[in-house]
Amino acid sequence: MGITFCEERFGDILELRMEDNPEMNAASKKEAIEQIIKISQILPGIQMMIIDKDWKIIGSSFNVPFDQYVFQKRPKIQNRIMTDTLGDYRVRLYHQSFPFWRWHIVSIMFDDDYMAPIIMAKRIVSIGTFGVLFIVLLTMLVLFIWRINRPLKSIIQATEEISKGNLIPLSVKGKDEISQVSLAFNFMIHSLARDKKKINSIIKELKNSEEQYRVLTESSLANIAMIQKDEYMFANKMMLQTLKFSYKNFIGLKFWEIIHPKDSDWVTKKIQNLKMGSLQKDHFECRFLSKTGKPLWFELLATLIRYQGKDAILIHAIDITTRKNDQSERRKLEKKLARAQKMESLGTLAGGVAHDLNNVLSGIVGYPDLLLFDMAEDDPLREPIETIQKSGLKAAAIVQDLLTLARRGVAITGVVNLNEIISEYLDSPEYVKLKSFHPKVNLETHFEVDLLNIKGSQVHLSKTIMNLISNAAESMPDGGKIIITTKNQYIDTPVGNYDTVTEGEFNVVTISDTGIGISSEDLEKIFEPFYTKKIMGRSGTGLGMAVVWGTVKDHNGYIDVHSSIGNGTIFSLYFPITREVVNTDKINFSIGYCKGNGEKILIVDDIKEQRDIASGMLEQLNYSVCVASSGEEAVQYMKENSVDLLVLDMIMDPGIDGLETYERILELHPKQKAIIASGFSETSRVENAQRLGAGGYLKKPYKIKELGQAVKQELER
Numbered sequence: 184m185g186i187t188f189c190e191e192r193f194g195d196i197l198e199l200r201m202e203d204n205p206e207m208n209a210a211s212k213k214e215a216i217e218q219i220i221k222i223s224q225i226l227p228g229i230q231m232m233i234i235d236k237d238w239k240i241i242g243s244s245f246n247v248p249f250d251q252y253v254f255q256k257r258p259k260i261q262n263r264i265m266t267d268t269l270g271d272y273r274v275r276l277y278h279q280s281f282p283f284w285r286w287h288i289v290s291i292m293f294d295d296d297y298m299a300p301i302i303m304a305k306r307i308v309s310i311g312t313f314g315v316l317f318i319v320l321l322t323m324l325v326l327f328i329w330r331i332n333r334p335l336k337s338i339i340q341a342t343e344e345i346s347k348g349n350l351i352p353l354s355v356k357g358k359d360e361i362s363q364v365s366l367a368f369n370f371m372i373h374s375l376a377r378d379k380k381k382i383n384s385i386i387k388e389l390k391n392s393e394e395q396y397r398v399l400t401e402s403s404l405a406n407i408a409m410i411q412k413d414e415y416m417f418a419n420k421m422m423l424q425t426l427k428f429s430y431k432n433f434i435g436l437k438f439w440e441i442i443h444p445k446d447s448d449w450v451t452k453k454i455q456n457l458k459m460g461s462l463q464k465d466h467f468e469c470r471f472l473s474k475t476g477k478p479l480w481f482e483l484l485a486t487l488i489r490y491q492g493k494d495a496i497l498i499h500a501i502d503i504t505t506r507k508n509d510q511s512e513r514r515k516l517e518k519k520l521a522r523a524q525k526m527e528s529l530g531t532l533a534g535g536v537a538h539d540l541n542n543v544l545s546g547i548v549g550y551p552d553l554l555l556f557d558m559a560e561d562d563p564l565r566e567p568i569e570t571i572q573k574s575g576l577k578a579a580a581i582v583q584d585l586l587t588l589a590r591r592g593v594a595i596t597g598v599v600n601l602n603e604i605i606s607e608y609l610d611s612p613e614y615v616k617l618k619s620f621h622p623k624v625n626l627e628t629h630f631e632v633d634l635l636n637i638k639g640s641q642v643h644l645s646k647t648i649m650n651l652i653s654n655a656a657e658s659m660p661d662g663g664k665i666i667i668t669t670k671n672q673y674i675d676t677p678v679g680n681y682d683t684v685t686e687g688e689f690n691v692v693t694i695s696d697t698g699i700g701i702s703s704e705d706l707e708k709i710f711e712p713f714y715t716k717k718i719m720g721r722s723g724t725g726l727g728m729a730v731v732w733g734t735v736k737d738h739n740g741y742i743d744v745h746s747s748i749g750n751g752t753i754f755s756l757y758f759p760i761t762r763e764v765v766n767t768d769k770i771n772f773s774i775g776y777c778k779g780n781g782e783k784i785l786i787v788d789d790i791k792e793q794r795d796i797a798s799g800m801l802e803q804l805n806y807s808v809c810v811a812s813s814g815e816e817a818v819q820y821m822k823e824n825s826v827d828l829l830v831l832d833m834i835m836d837p838g839i840d841g842l843e844t845y846e847r848i849l850e851l852h853p854k855q856k857a858i859i860a861s862g863f864s865e866t867s868r869v870e871n872a873q874r875l876g877a878g879g880y881l882k883k884p885y886k887i888k889e890l891g892q893a894v895k896q897e898l899e900r
Contacts, residue, residue, distance in 0.1 A: 230291040621662075630669050856897055
């Protein structure tokens with residue numbers, strides 16, 4: 184029975200999973216000792232004793248009259264009754280061990296109690312004859328076997344069954360002492376059965392409660408975790424799935440080990456404030472790291488709780504990564520929209536200004552050309568006039584930048600090779616001048632020999648290369664190296680800050696330098712118009728990178744830039760390739776070729792200076808010239824006259840523009856030839872006029888040779 188009590192108490196601890204709880208262990212041991220001692224009340228004459236691993240008596244149903252360590256010297260024979268001497272007393276012992284607590288449970292009967300029937304028999308034998316004595320002894324022996332030994336064995340067997348969990352009552356016959364013991368034993372069994380039923384009921388309730396808790400946490404859509412002593416000691420299924428951890432790998436992690444490094448310090452402070460009681464709860468957003476290293480945004484509600492007698496931090500979190508990404512994407516789109524709107528506004532302004540400036544510059548470029556046409560080479564006025572004209576041409580180049588900024592000045596007309604464009608620039612006077620400003624800067628080229636061609640504007644691509652090389656040189660005031668590489672590359676994934684790219688073959692031009700680099704703040708602004716940190720007087724318009732961006736965009740290309748302070752800058756330009764070949768048939772037109780044979784030309788322009796310049800140039804080239812100051816005047820003139828060629832301004836105010844003028848004249852003269860001259864750039868109305876039959880497009884300001892070439896080509900077409 185004593186072993187059974189110990190096993191039941193120990194089993195209760197195991198079922199409740201509290202074997203590591205010192206308080207629960209002590210309470211269970213105390214309850215077991217009390218139950219074992221009560222056996223003596225149920226079984227009179229039997230005393231119970233409990234001895235610990237050090238052979239110290241920790242429980243007894245009677246006052247021990249001998250040395251409490253005396254059992255250490257006794258033989259340890261288990262599961263049988265043996266005779267021994269304890270102190271001055273002879274006793275009958277039944278010894279059993281409980282290994283889990285390292286206890287020894289001893290059932291004791293003193294000889295006075297155990298031998299009482301035998302002493303009585305001896306007295307009868309001493310009075311009777313030897314035969315009577317023999318009969319009495321035989322009778323006593325039978326009585327002992329049937330009345331004492333057998334019932335005791337039944338009790339022992341029942342005790343063993345109890346140890347196995349089988350609460351089987353004894354069969355009771357008669358009303359003697361052994362029967363009373365059996366009745367008491369049965370009472371104990373019934374009591375144990377009731378206790379077991381009660382304990383099972385409690386265990387069932389605990390299991391139900393645990394199951395309910397498990398279902399609630401494991402089925403929750405929130406990510407739930409618990410931190411104790413800075414370690415994760417619990418996480419629900421959702422948390423583990425979100426972070427891609429197994430339960431085994433997650434439990435025991437320090438909480439900061441899966442916090443994003445940029446958030447770790449301040450999140451740790453918040454957790455410490457909760458632990459110290461400065462806050463009872465906190466609500467914040469931070470980034471976690473999944474097992475794969477992917478950052479995930481969580482919205483956290485953390486609160487201080489008590490768990491198993493100790494402070495713990497309970498966390499409820501919601502994965503807001505998608506929402507954060509959407510917000511980030513929206514900010515990017517808003518930024519792109521604002522930039523596009525800004526570029527559109529600046530482009531509209533730049534386009535209008537460019538048109539007016541080109542008309543003004545026509546006089547500065549055109550009149551010197553007329554003066555120089557018949558001027559001797561040694562004339563002292565020739566150099567000042569040429570300087571005036573060069574200044575006008577420089578101003579015209581800036582105007583062209585404005586038109587490119589407005590994205591109305593790039594004509595994708597021919598097939599070009601970037602190796603040739605770069606080489607031509609490096610052989611140009613502009614590059615020689617740049618080298619004179621930066622003598623300590625070295626330049627290397629690494630061209631792919633079989634670089635494929637692209638469709639593009641040679642003028643604008645050359646200007647783009649020039650701007651990038653100039654910027655690279657400016658970034659190295661103490662000298663350095665510029666490396667230009669070209670290659671063919673197949674692109675199927677986004678580059679730079681582009682979300683998508685058109686898959687296919689590209690020319691890639693990379694221009695890198697070892698300069699001072701660009702800060703992250705400036706890197707976001709370098710493509711904005713009028714943003715510059717270059718030395719004023721050498722470039723300094725602030726349009727260079729805006730022109731680069733616009734040119735790349737107009738060529739359906741992409742641009743990628745990498746830079747940081749002190750580490751130089753790398754620009755990579757991507758242009759879609761073409762299988763078409765470069766036209767190598769270049770015509771070198773001379774002034775002699777441009778001269779006419781008295782052909783009649785009508786100049787239509789709303790600005791008098793433009794009419795005068797064009798008239799003077801064409802008359803110098805031996806053409807017969809007439810003029811009209813508006814589209815309406817030109818139409819009226821053509822009703823009564825005919826001409827060999829029209830030189831049409833596209834934008835005229837007030838009145839009809841060049842396209843409508845040409846349409847009305849075609850109604851009068853269906854095969855009328857014309858060229859377009861404008862201070863603006865090629866627009867859809869220019870293209871419509873060309874579809875109707877108009878020839879070349881001449882951009883103001885122009886020189887006499889350019890005008891003569893355009894006129895001659897159209898007349899011969």
